Amino acid sequence: MILPATGLLAQLGAASPLVAAPMAGGPSRPELVLAASRAGGLGFLAGGYKNAAQLQAQISAVQSETSLFGVNLFVPNPVPVSRQDFARYRSELQRWIRQYVDRAHDAEETSDRAHVAEVALPIDARVDDDAWDEKLALLEEQPVPVVCLTFGLPAEQDMRRLQATGATVVVTVTDASEAARAQAAGADGLIVQSTAAGGHHGSWTPVRKPEQVSLRQLLANVRVRSDLPLWAAGGLSTPEAVHAVLAHGAEAAAVGTVLLRSGESGAQVAHQQALAEASPELSTVVTTAFSGRPARALPNAFTADLTAQAPLGFPALHHLTASLRRAFAEVGDPEGLNLWAGTGFAEARQEPAEVILRRLAGQ
Ligand SMILES: Cc1cc2nc3c(=O)[nH]c(=O)nc-3n(C[C@H](O)[C@H](O)[C@H](O)COP(=O)(O)O)c2cc1C
Known part of the structure; x- marks a missing residue:
């Protein structure tokens, strides 16, 4: 069965409910975002760790070929260390x-x-805000259709500035209370990320140990506190897993790890090799x-x-x-090396990203 995009993602112009999740540090280069768009889905550029000029160059590269994509930013929310x-x-x-x-x-x-x-x-110890203000100014100057935020909620006026650019603003949440706060702050949608996800856990309060709940249970918990469109993320690596979250309240499946070895991924060669060589039984x-x-x-x-x-x-x-x-x-x-990988890493294959995303959507 081929899955169509619905709700917010369909309004944005996507045909497929597959989102290429943002992956900072190299993987989410423009080629990967464009492959997601060719597959009918939505891809994210990763703004994290880049300066505004580097992000601007990537936005321009993507914008010249598609009008459907997003940009991810790290919300300044430092975790202190003595x-x-x-x-x-x-x-x-x-x-x-x-x-x-x-x-x-x-x-x-x-x-x-x-x-x-x-x-x-x-x-x-260096604590910076990942050039937040410069990136906000860039998105005002060169607006993008979707902005996705992680690690927290921005100040009220920054949220308003982002929405005033015309962007749909999606906030990453990892529990029901973050979901309620993101909705109250005016988010247009939520990326609901479980602890199975590869890379950083998007929690707003990493000091608190996250509850170990399945992605499906997390979707159900979030639904109690929010009626916003939900895009599910964390460990999704097979068409069956994608179907299951779409049947349990998610409008889209956001995948990261399964794309790390794709032809369009900019992940380090040693990272891709480690994924290829890891035994499927290995625990992350x-x-x-x-x-x-x-x-x-x-x-x-x-x-x-x-x-x-x-x-x-x-x-x-x-x-x-x-x-x-x-x-x-x-x-x-x-x-x-930080070999970021979600629990579904064994399904990450060396294939074109478009093929991977179409397969996950049942095409
Ligand atoms: C290599 C890597 C880098 C990531 N970087 C970011 C990032 O910059 N911003 C973000 O919001 N999430 C980031 N994530 C999390 C993904 O956006 C997404 O939530 C996650 O990949 C979904 O789980 P999966 O890896 O099991 O598919 C990263 C994940 C990986 C694997």
Whole structure:
């Protein structure tokens, strides 16, 4: 059965109820967003970690070929970390790098790991707002059809500014109370994200442990508090799973991990290889070790050795580990990379994104 778009997504002009979820750090490049549009769905550019000029270039690239797409922004909502905890974790990281270099097995590994060991970790915690104001100004100057927000709710006047651009504003929520607050703040729709999702959990309060509820149950909980259109996200990787959420109150299925190995994905080569080589039985892990915010990833040496020690602290820990992760990517070593992956990672295949999205929609 081929699934048609309905509700808000259909009003926006989509034919299929499949959304290519935003994935910052490389994967959601313009090619992926355009593939989603060719599949009849809606794709998101990931504004997170980019400066306004980089985002502007991607928006222009997409806008020249389609009028149906969205942009995702990180709402400034820093998760604090004490100076002591930051300094302690920085020392742990330095110790871990030294041990990792010592554990090299052969000459090639020794040379790759020596490159990683050259990285100087920043001494001070950096907390920024991910260029929020600049990106808001960009979206006012160059409006886009849909804006999706994650990590929190913006200030009232910022929400009004975004809506005044003419954009449909969709807010990521992870429980019923966030859903009620997003609706009260004037959101046009909700991305309902379960803890099965790959990458960062969009929770507004990561200090609170999330309830372990299935995506279907989460949709039901949210529906009690909100009558907005719901786009379901988290672990969706098969047509059956997509059908199930559409039959349980969602208007669309937003998928991330299942697109990471697609031809249009800009995910690091080592990330794509790790997904390809992971045993389907492998369990993903939730860790704050890379960024200071809980995120779901494939396990590797970094998560195994540092998850227990890592405090919360976003974006301070993100900036602390950024150059280290870059060095691991440069030598193609997945053991120190944030291998974001949702529970459905075993279905991520090397195919055109359009083929993946059409299959998920039953076409
Ligand atoms: C590599 C990666 C990067 C992500 N980056 C973002 C992001 O920048 N903004 C955001 O709102 N969600 C981000 N997410 C979450 C996705 O938007 C989406 O909620 C999630 O991928 C859905 O679960 P799935 O991965 O199991 O399909 C990311 C997910 C992954 C796998």
